[in-house]
Amino acid sequence: MNMFPEVLNLYGDRGNIICLQKRCVWRGIKANIFEYNLGAGQEILKSADIILLGGASDREQSIVYSHLINLKGLIKSLIEDGIVVLAICGGYQLLGEAYIDASGRAIKGLHLLDFITKAEGKRLIGNIIIETSLDVFPKTVVGYENHGGRTYHDYQPFGKVLKGHGNNGKDGFEGLIYKNVIGTYLHGPLLPKNPHIADFMIKKALERKYNLDSLEFQKLDDTLEYLAHNRVKELYM
Numbered sequence: 001m002n003m004f005p006e007v008l009n010l011y012g013d014r015g016n017i018i019c020l021q022k023r024c025v026w027r028g029i030k031a032n033i034f035e036y037n038l039g040a041g042q043e044i045l046k047s048a049d050i051i052l053l054g055g056a057s058d059r060e061q062s063i064v065y066s067h068l069i070n071l072k073g074l075i076k077s078l079i080e081d082g083i084v085v086l087a088i089c090g091g092y093q094l095l096g097e098a099y100i101d102a103s104g105r106a107i108k109g110l111h112l113l114d115f116i117t118k119a120e121g122k123r124l125i126g127n128i129i130i131e132t133s134l135d136v137f138p139k140t141v142v143g144y145e146n147h148g149g150r151t152y153h154d155y156q157p158f159g160k161v162l163k164g165h166g167n168n169g170k171d172g173f174e175g176l177i178y179k180n181v182i183g184t185y186l187h188g189p190l191l192p193k194n195p196h197i198a199d200f201m202i203k204k205a206l207e208r209k210y211n212l213d214s215l216e217f218q219k220l221d222d223t224l225e226y227l228a229h230n231r232v233k234e235l236y237m
């Protein structure tokens, strides 16, 4: 389920959904993409297996918040039930209590998780490489970040920063993991160059959908994907 794709789509975050769909289809798994737009109601969201909240500018974040807040209770219960969520940059910040912009104005978040984001000083921009805390191989995740906000939290981080800034440019951590929610500053789009993260999400979604303890599924030929992944490491690490 791609939430408000016309607004939450900085740096091609929609590419993540296309990547997930392709990787399902290549394995013979049917996968439909739904775009959640204004007035779509709650029922459609209840049937989702994966939710994408893409990045957005400060202005877009506050617009989307005013619509997402009506879905807060439902999204919270879906998260507690283990739905897979990928929340990127502005979408990640929306999961927290608030984003305080550079002028000190508070842009409300959904407060699904207990953290706050504050814009401080220069924007954190550039290529980023992290070592993820998820049980995947390889451990590295590559991407691109561009955010003014600094996020501070006590949850499990998505990873340790090897190159770049991450959550706040200070504590060396990037993103957040809560149940099957991945919050991250990594655009890219993230998933095409990190197929191990895409597959992690698909597996978790299938395990939840079919009530499975664990699932082994077909490996794909990711030669090209890892050529791109490794090239980023060669260039920037």
Ligand code: GLN
Binding pocket: 010, 054, 055, 056, 057, 058, 061, 088, 089, 090, 091, 093, 146, 147, 148, 149, 150
């Ligand atoms: N508005 C947020 C910030 O600058 C998020 C930007 C983004 O999604 N790239 O921190």
